[in-house]
Amino acid sequence: xxxxxxxxxxxxxxxxxxxxxxxxxxxxxxxxxxxxxxxxxxxxxxxxxxxxxxxxxxxxxxxxxxxxxxxxxxxxxxxxxxxxxxxxxxxxxxxxxxxxxxxxxxxxxxxxxxxxxxxxxxxxxxxxxxxxxxxxxxxxxxxxxxxxxxxxxxxxxxxxxxxxxxxxxxxxxxxxxxxxxxxxxxxxxxxxxxxxxxxxxxxxxxxxxxxxxxxxxxxxxxxxxxxxxxxx
Amino acid sequence: xxxxxxxxxxxxxxxxxxxxxxxxxxxxxxxxxxxxxxxxxxxxxxxxxxxxxxxxxxxxxxxxxxxxxxxxxxxxxxxxxxxxxxxxxxxxxxxxxxxxxxxxxxxxxxxxxxxxxxxxxxxxxxxxxxxxxxxxxxxxxxxxxxxxxxxxxxxxxxxxxxxxxxxxxxxxxxxxxxxxxxxxxxxxxxxxxxxxxxxxxxxxxxxxxxxxxxxxxxxxxxxxxxxxxxxx
Numbered sequence: 481x482x483x484x485x486x487x488x489x490x491x492x493x494x495x496x497x498x499x500x501x502x503x504x505x506x507x508x509x510x511x512x513x514x515x516x517x518x519x520x521x522x523x524x525x526x527x528x529x530x531x532x533x534x535x536x537x538x539x540x541x542x543x544x545x546x547x548x549x550x551x552x553x554x555x556x557x558x559x560x561x562x563x564x565x566x567x568x569x570x571x572x573x574x575x576x577x578x579x580x581x582x583x584x585x586x587x588x589x590x591x592x593x594x595x596x597x598x599x600x601x602x603x604x605x606x607x608x609x610x611x612x613x614x615x616x617x618x619x620x621x622x623x624x625x626x627x628x629x630x631x632x633x634x635x636x637x638x639x640x641x642x643x644x645x646x647x648x649x650x651x652x653x654x655x656x657x658x659x660x661x662x663x664x665x666x667x668x669x670x671x672x673x674x675x676x677x678x679x680x681x682x683x684x685x686x687x688x689x690x691x692x693x694x695x696x697x698x699x700x701x702x703x704x705x706x707x708x709x710x711x712x
Numbered sequence: 713x714x715x716x717x718x719x720x721x722x723x724x725x726x727x728x729x730x731x732x733x734x735x736x737x738x739x740x741x742x743x744x745x746x747x748x749x750x751x752x753x754x755x756x757x758x759x760x761x762x763x764x765x766x767x768x769x770x771x772x773x774x775x776x777x778x779x780x781x782x783x784x785x786x787x788x789x790x791x792x793x794x795x796x797x798x799x800x801x802x803x804x805x806x807x808x809x810x811x812x813x814x815x816x817x818x819x820x821x822x823x824x825x826x827x828x829x830x831x832x833x834x835x836x837x838x839x840x841x842x843x844x845x846x847x848x849x850x851x852x853x854x855x856x857x858x859x860x861x862x863x864x865x866x867x868x869x870x871x872x873x874x875x876x877x878x879x880x881x882x883x884x885x886x887x888x889x890x891x892x893x894x895x896x897x898x899x900x901x902x903x904x905x906x907x908x909x910x911x912x913x914x915x916x917x918x919x920x921x922x923x924x925x926x927x928x929x930x931x932x933x934x935x936x937x938x939x940x941x942x943x944x
Binding site for chain 2: 612613694707
């Protein structure tokens with residue numbers, strides 16, 4: 481199924497984004513009268529008939545609509561240190577969206593070697609992955625902030641830090657079952673530093689382990705999504 | 713931790729593979745007397761002192777040894793159709809090893825667009841991922857065979873097929889808990905064909921779903937490993 485993304489809706493008429501309109505008309509060669517499936521990124525899932533097929537503007541008359549399509553009973557927020565190799569971060573983002581995640585934050589830690597991340601590129605990956613895996617919700621992605629500033633923010637629900645230092649850590653899969661809203665911090669290559677771990681503790685983050693394996697940063701982030709999907 | 717791979721052991725002396733010996737001496741600049749950690753790919757996990765440091769041959773006097781290091785209480789076998797884009801298959805192999813898998817088979821299905829897969833390259837990825845995630849067991853990888861030939865083989869334990877056709881499918885995470893040895897078939901882009909699904913049924917494979925999301929081939933394979941790791 482080819483799923484399109486709606487820019488906005490006015491009076492039962494939905495408009496594709498310009499980029500999608502071009503793809504729809506130029507590449508997929510859709511014509512007036514064709515029936516398409518589309519979503520609004522906020523849980524709205526629609527079918528509609530193409531009434532204007534212009535490479536710059538596609539308008540659809542809405543035939544059916546569902547709201548809260550695929551709404552999950554949990555809110556998972558993964559805050560992850562960007563990997564040195566951007567492919568690995570992009571891969572994490574794609575897989576997290578496929579498996580299920582509500583929010584992704586990028587955190588700059590002491591051992592993070594990357595100080596700039598182009599959020600627009602990750603937003604494109606999110607959109608492509610959501611369309612590919614037929615999701616009506618687009619996860620939120622937040623730009624890179626310093627860990628110490630991130631920790632100052634208020635968060636509801638369970639707050640966890642997955643670090644590797646030998647410590648008395650709880651099992652993420654047991655802990656995550658306790659709340660419907662959960663935030664997990666995933667460290668960089670080389671792990672969080674001890675002062676970072678301590679400042680997370682001071683902000684009431686609970687140390688957790690993601691299982692017996694030592695996982696790479698991007699694998700740990702994706703695995704947290706898988707655990708949440710399996711457990712909840 | 714830098715983990716090395718042993719080619720063979722004779723009388724308490726372990727020898728690195730030639731490739732690792734070169735890396736050990738030329739890149740990491742280890743010298744006689746250095747203490748290294750290494751594994752044999754069959755569950756043996758060792759420390760040893762370097763007694764010969766030659767780029768073609770490194771010999772280590774074994775100091776400590778553990779057997780069945782990290783042995784899992786389950787045997788997970790993922791049989792997967794190679795993706796059109798090799799990066800995605802390689803990515804699956806890397807992540808499966810990190811998360812945990814005992815055996816990987818490559819199956820050629822009707823909709824598989826790739827007829828040749830270089831197994832040596834995947835073996836290198838397996839070794840690198842096992843070393844990176846500190847594993848003493850190297851998963852087995854089997855060369856590409858036709859699905860119909862694969863289905864003729866005998867397998868113990870649970871046998872599952874993850875297909876997308878709308879069907880009465882069971883939950884993989886519930887089914888996998890029932891046996892310690894499990895095999896799951898993961899289809900190609902575009903899914904298994906109906907005759908393929910029926911021939912799997914005839915070979916007593918049970919249809920399963922991997923959850924609410926529509927996953928790409930490589931994500932489905934990796935997710936099956938994650939489910940097995942969480943559930944068992």
